[in-house]
Amino acid sequence: MKVQELFDLTNRVALITGGGRGLGQQIAEVFAEMGCHLALCSRKKENCNNIAERLAHEYGVKAVGYALDVTCENQVEEVVNQIHEDFGKIDILVNNSGATWGxxxxxxxxxxxxxxMNVNVTGTFLVSKAVGKHMIERKYGKIINIASAAGLTVRPPEITNTIGYTTSKAAVIHFTKDLAIKWARHNIYVNAIAPGMFRTKMTKGTLDQKEQAVLETIPLKKIGDENMLKGAAIYLAARASDFVTGTVLSVDGGSTL
Structure with a gap:
């Protein structure tokens, strides 16, 4: 198999929570570029609609926005079933919706x-459960949970003071490993990406106040940009990672070393 085929997502279908902005939008963009159809979900449907419309036009894929509160079980089940009906399948799930509190x-x-906790942990569980039912029926699926470098390390309060967020992301990492071993028999791959500090709406406040202090914790001395997560996301979604499950891929400039 040629290398390009290993990373090709043509005619795959991906459900991305929090797909209307930030890291979710970046992942949606690279998936679309690789030929993947997209179901973008967020509480703010308008954001997802805007991104979906642009990507559909730019890359010729099918892309649709959906309103979704990942903490509401009934709504999760309804939306996931609707996406399955609209697209016929769900090959890839990216659990990206997240919340923080300083x-x-x-x-x-x-x-x-x-x-x-409800958004980051319970939401990841509910969406994985709903999508997993369809994946189990098809005996195939790739699940990518967006964890965080903050779930792998600790920092003094002068750097970050978000214990709920760091604890929730550590829980997502363990959830990833446990789910991977539970669903390996169904040919469902479950992995996580642990991003370090990226420039997003969520991190803007911290970087505005403490960027230099944050840079001191990163061996590569730089903040993640809009391209630095894309390679990891493609790898874990594509056939290139068909012998990888239960792993956590840190994309953090070395901050967890």
């Missing part, structure tokens, strides 16, 4: 903690 531990409210 506060000292002693001041963080239970409401804030629960919000982060």
């Amino acid at each position: 506060a000292p531990v002693e001041e963080m409210s239970l409401e804030a903690w629960n919000k982060v």
